Each structure stands twice: as C-alpha cells, then as structure tokens.
Amino acid sequence: MKTLSAFSLKCLLGLMVAASVPLVHAANPTASASAHAATGGIDWRKDNNVEAAFAQAKASKKPLFLYWGAVWCPPCNQVKATIFNRQEFIDKSRHFIPVYLDGDSPGAQKFAAQFKVRGYPTMILFKPDGTEITRLPGEVDSERYLQVLTLALNSSASVADTLKLALAGGKGLKEDDWSLLADYSWDDPEQKLVAPKELATTLVRLAEVAPAGLAATRIYLKSLFVIATSKPGSSVPTLDKAQATERLIKALSDSKVARDNLDLVASSAASLTEYLTAAKSTQRATLVQAWNGALVKLADDASISKTDRLGAVIAQVDLAKLDGGKPSASFQKDVQKRVAQIEQATTDSYERQSVVSSAAYALGNAGLLDDSDTLLKAELKRSHSPYYFMSTLGSNAKKRGDNAAAINWYEQAYNASKGPATRLQWGSNYVASLVDLAPADEARIQKAVSGVFDEVAKTENAFYERNRAYLEKLGKKLQDWNKDGKHAQTFQKVQAQLGGICAKLPANDPQKASCQNLLNKS
Structure with missing residues (x-):
C-alpha cells in the first residue's frame, strides 16, 4: 500500500468508504462509560440546522465547533474514544x-460542499460570524489536541491572518501563533488556506522563518513529507537530501520530538526514506535504523492511544518491505504479539472500530492475511459497522488472488451498509470491484449499477461532495470498461436509467450538470 498522509491513512484502511447513523450508537447495551461520555457529556447540536447553529453562536458570542464524521470511520471513533470522552x-x-x-443526515453533503469538508473526521472552529479560525488536526494525541483547541479558542485571529503575518516574516507573532500553524490540518485535501501546488513551498518558507523550537520542527517535518509525496511533475523547492536526512535522524533520535510528532513519524517513514535515500545504500540503512528506534518506543508507549501504537507497528512493516524486502518470520511473530496485546486490551466499542481496523491492516501488510481475516471475522459479530470490516476482508481476498471471494465480501458489505451516503459509496466500491475482478460478467455489473442508480434516485443531494466524488469514480470506471465498445448494450441501459434520474432534477439545480456528465466523456 502506498504510504499515506496521517490524515488519510486511517480513513483509507480497508476501503475508503463512509457511513453514518446518529452519534449515540453503541455496539451493545453495555457500551463503555467512555462511549457514553463521548456523547452524553457534550451538548451537541444534531439537528442539521447549521444556519440556526451559527445564529446561536452569534447571539451567544461563542465560537462554533463543527465536527464532520461517520459512525464507521476509524479515526472518527478514535476521536470519540480518546478526545470527546x-x-x-x-x-x-x-x-x-x-x-x-x-x-448520512439530510442536507449533510450539501453542507459539506459549503464548508469544504470531505474526509472523515474534519473538525473546524469558526468565529461566530462564520470565519474559519482553524482546522483542528484529527491525528494527534488527545493531550496535543486539547492544547491546540485551547490556543484556537483563545486566538483573536484566524489562521489565514496568522499565515499572512508569518509569510511576511513573522513579526509580532507569538509562540502560540506558531503552534497553531504547526498543528493546522495541512494535509486535509479540502483545506483552502493554501493551494495544493503551493503547499510545499509555503511550509518550507514557514519552517525557515519560524523561531527555533518544537513548532518549527513540526512544520519542517510536514514540509519534508509534502515534498516527498508530491505528484510527479509538481513544482517543489530544491532540497538538499543529505542535509535533510541528517536533520531528520536528529529529530527521530530525540524522544520528545518523536513523541510530539508521532502522527508524522508513523505515517511518513517509508515515503521519506524512499525519497531521501538511494535503495540499499548505507544512508538508507542508517535512516531506517533511526526510524525503527523511534517507532519501537512509540509502539511500546502506553501513554499514547492504542491506534497510534499500531500506527508505529504499521510503519515498521512498511520499512521492512522497502527495496523489495519481506518481513522475516521473527518480525512477523513480533507483529502478531504486539497486535494481539493491543487488540485484546481494547474493550471500548468506539476504540475497537479504530484499533481493529489498524490491527487487521498491520497483520495483512506483514503477510499475515489469515490472522487478519480471523480478527476481522470475529469483529463482525460485535461491530456497529460490520460492513467496514467486510470491505477489508474483500481486500484481503483480492491480495490472495481469490477474486470470487473478494467480490462476495464487497457485495456483502454493500448489502449490509446503512445510510444514503454510505450506500452510494459502498455501492460504487462494489461496482468497481466487479469491473476490476469480473469484467466479463455483464449481467452482474448491470444489476449492481442499476441498484446504485436506484439509490441515487431516492437520495437527497446525491451529487454533492462525497456522494458526487464516488459517483464520478463510478462513472469513470464504467466509461473505461466500455472504452472499446464491447459492453455498449449494457452501458446504454444504465446510461438510460441515469438519464431518467437527471431529467427529474430542476434545470437550475447545480446537481443536474453533474448527473448529466456522469457517463459522458469529458
């Protein structure tokens, strides 16, 4: 699996799918006390009346905290288990x-487009007038999160204004201002503070002007990761790789720095190592040794969340597979032991959704697919979102080359999924699996696509934000499948079904164009 940013890693474990039910949703009547506190102790507005919520904020002169999440999503459950409680x-x-x-709530996807939120979870703090103060990180530990939230609540300036001052040299900025910039959710693909093509340059500039300290180090590490993972052909600052490697090793060797940046240390190990050093070189071996030294400490650190500890294990697996390597038998046993200890110690219903997801991925990525399957199948009986784990079982079967089993799991996941946005997403993933793994089975593909379009027809805001993104992927997948015209008859049937849906949308509805373009070549 390609190394991902901290923001996206947990969201993409298994399959990048989404679901939601009301916030209070325990796996069983004996859900943990922390799960209850996560919902019962906070006076959440869950009425989907965002306009009224901002009116309330303005009248009370209080900031507005927007949490955009889903019941299945591992990092969402992690936030509930370690922060909201x-x-x-x-x-x-x-x-x-x-x-x-x-x-999955009425109007949610339209609001998501308005506030530029797509990935789960996204947390934004707004001024009462609707100005965005900051996007809070969803991948740092609870202590750091609360520190960032406190700074944001006490800040009189938006992060956009602070960024302008920082890029102008930082005159007048305080340590707290730099901390907010360091902990901004830069890797949120929907953040509009900086254009994607300018992100690397911006972070490098911030690292240069920030006063020496933890904030400057964090910004620098983020800049390295953005440069290393930029798409081919992107314009990125020139980097002295030897100097960057030396500075990175120094950071990894400092336990406090590594602990304060555990999200970056865990998520960027393989990608940064590949970018900064040559394959099988002495420099690579030295950097890998430094990474593993930091990662072992994080994996053993009981003061951080279980999911983050598993993130450190996953990073070790990624490093072991560099240069075409394979995890040794002894390494696999160590992964089994660590995963078992963490998983068995996890009883909170929210936290298990996150821990089991990471644990199953760690096992599967280490070549222990049978162990991963065993863990996932056992969790189907207790999870409040078993369809998420069914998708991961499908992914495991695909890795084995068992296409029939993979398709069966993806179909089960779609059938079990709940919620309008959820079903569009899982349905799109099921269709994609059929096209990839059984392209000649036209009858099954047509039936699956027709089922998804039936969902579209009865879904409010079907062509907004996450819904639209997944439907566009489905449309491209079907167009590629039929690019040589071999499946023209089936393609025309589903195209006609979609045409009937588009025709019912009002002419002035922004969704109409998205609908009409879905199966038409752009």
Missing part, C-alpha cells in the same frame, strides 16, 4: 457551540 474537552465545549454533522 475527556472531561477537559467536555468542559471546553461549554465555551463553544458544538455541532455534529453526520454524513
């Missing part, structure tokens, strides 16, 4: 208007 967060929630926007 903390008394400090519950106490702070009295100082802002907390709004929970569920991806």
Whole structure:
C-alpha cells in the first residue's frame, strides 16, 4: 500500500468508504462509560440546522465547533474514544457551540460542499460570524489536541491572518501563533488556506522563518513529507537530501520530538526514506535504523492511544518491505504479539472500530492475511459497522488472488451498509470491484449499477461532495470498461436509467450538470 498522509491513512484502511447513523450508537447495551461520555457529556447540536447553529453562536458570542464524521470511520471513533470522552474537552465545549454533522443526515453533503469538508473526521472552529479560525488536526494525541483547541479558542485571529503575518516574516507573532500553524490540518485535501501546488513551498518558507523550537520542527517535518509525496511533475523547492536526512535522524533520535510528532513519524517513514535515500545504500540503512528506534518506543508507549501504537507497528512493516524486502518470520511473530496485546486490551466499542481496523491492516501488510481475516471475522459479530470490516476482508481476498471471494465480501458489505451516503459509496466500491475482478460478467455489473442508480434516485443531494466524488469514480470506471465498445448494450441501459434520474432534477439545480456528465466523456 502506498504510504499515506496521517490524515488519510486511517480513513483509507480497508476501503475508503463512509457511513453514518446518529452519534449515540453503541455496539451493545453495555457500551463503555467512555462511549457514553463521548456523547452524553457534550451538548451537541444534531439537528442539521447549521444556519440556526451559527445564529446561536452569534447571539451567544461563542465560537462554533463543527465536527464532520461517520459512525464507521476509524479515526472518527478514535476521536470519540480518546478526545470527546475527556472531561477537559467536555468542559471546553461549554465555551463553544458544538455541532455534529453526520454524513448520512439530510442536507449533510450539501453542507459539506459549503464548508469544504470531505474526509472523515474534519473538525473546524469558526468565529461566530462564520470565519474559519482553524482546522483542528484529527491525528494527534488527545493531550496535543486539547492544547491546540485551547490556543484556537483563545486566538483573536484566524489562521489565514496568522499565515499572512508569518509569510511576511513573522513579526509580532507569538509562540502560540506558531503552534497553531504547526498543528493546522495541512494535509486535509479540502483545506483552502493554501493551494495544493503551493503547499510545499509555503511550509518550507514557514519552517525557515519560524523561531527555533518544537513548532518549527513540526512544520519542517510536514514540509519534508509534502515534498516527498508530491505528484510527479509538481513544482517543489530544491532540497538538499543529505542535509535533510541528517536533520531528520536528529529529530527521530530525540524522544520528545518523536513523541510530539508521532502522527508524522508513523505515517511518513517509508515515503521519506524512499525519497531521501538511494535503495540499499548505507544512508538508507542508517535512516531506517533511526526510524525503527523511534517507532519501537512509540509502539511500546502506553501513554499514547492504542491506534497510534499500531500506527508505529504499521510503519515498521512498511520499512521492512522497502527495496523489495519481506518481513522475516521473527518480525512477523513480533507483529502478531504486539497486535494481539493491543487488540485484546481494547474493550471500548468506539476504540475497537479504530484499533481493529489498524490491527487487521498491520497483520495483512506483514503477510499475515489469515490472522487478519480471523480478527476481522470475529469483529463482525460485535461491530456497529460490520460492513467496514467486510470491505477489508474483500481486500484481503483480492491480495490472495481469490477474486470470487473478494467480490462476495464487497457485495456483502454493500448489502449490509446503512445510510444514503454510505450506500452510494459502498455501492460504487462494489461496482468497481466487479469491473476490476469480473469484467466479463455483464449481467452482474448491470444489476449492481442499476441498484446504485436506484439509490441515487431516492437520495437527497446525491451529487454533492462525497456522494458526487464516488459517483464520478463510478462513472469513470464504467466509461473505461466500455472504452472499446464491447459492453455498449449494457452501458446504454444504465446510461438510460441515469438519464431518467437527471431529467427529474430542476434545470437550475447545480446537481443536474453533474448527473448529466456522469457517463459522458469529458
């Protein structure tokens, strides 16, 4: 699996799929006390009336905290289990208007387009007038998160204004301002603070002008990751790789720096190593040794979340597979042991959704697909979102080359999924699996596509934000499948079905163009 940013890694484990039900949703009547506190202790607005929520914020002169999430999403459940259940967060929630926007709730996808939120979870703090103060990181540990939230609540300036001052040299900025910039959710693909093509240059500039300290180090590490993962042909600053490697090793060797940047340390190990050093070189071996030294400490650190500890294990697996390597038998046993200890110690229903996802991925990526399957199948009986784990079972079967089993799991996942946005997403993924793994089975593909379009016909805001993104992927997949005209008859049938849906949309509805273009070559 390609190394991903901290923001996207957990969201893409298994399959990048989405679902939601009301925020209070325990796996069983004996859900943990922390799960109850995560919902019962905070006066969330869950009425989907965002305009009224901002009116309330303006009248009370309080900031508005927007949480955009989904019940299945591992990092969302991680946030509920480690942040929202903390008394400090519950106490702070009295100082802002907390709004929970569920991806499957009426109007949610349209609001998502308005506020530029797509990935789960996204958390934004707004001024009462609607100005965005900052996007809060979803991948740092709870202590750091609460520190960032406190700074944001006490800030009189938006992060956009702070960024302008910083890029102009930083005169007048305080340490807290730099901390907010360091912890901004830069890797959120929907953030509009900086254009994607300018992100690397911006972070390098910030790292240069920031006063020496933890904030400057974090910004620098983020800049390295953005440069290393930029698309081919992108304009990125020239980097002295030897110097960057030396500075990176120094950061990894500092336990406090590594601990404070655990999200970056875990998510960027393989990608940065590949970018900065040559394959099988002495420099690569030295950097890998430094990474592993930091990662072992994080994996053993009981003060951080179980999911983050598993993230460190996943990073070790990625490093072991560099240069075509394979995890040794002893390494696999170590992964099994660590995963078992963490998984068995996880009883919180929210946290398990996150931990089991990461644990199953760690096992599968280490070549232990049978162990991964065993863990996932056992979790189907207790998870509040078993369809998420069914998708991961499909991914495991695909890795084995068992296409029939993979398709069967993807179909089960689609059938079990709940919620309008969820079903569009899982349905699109099911169709994609059929096209990839059984392209000649036209009858099954037509039936699956027709089922998804039936969902589209009865889904409000079917062509907004995440819905639109997944439907566009489905459309491209079908167009590629029929590019030589071999499946023209089936393609025309589903095209006609979609045409009937598009025709019912009002002429002035922005969704109409998206609908009409879905199966037409652009």
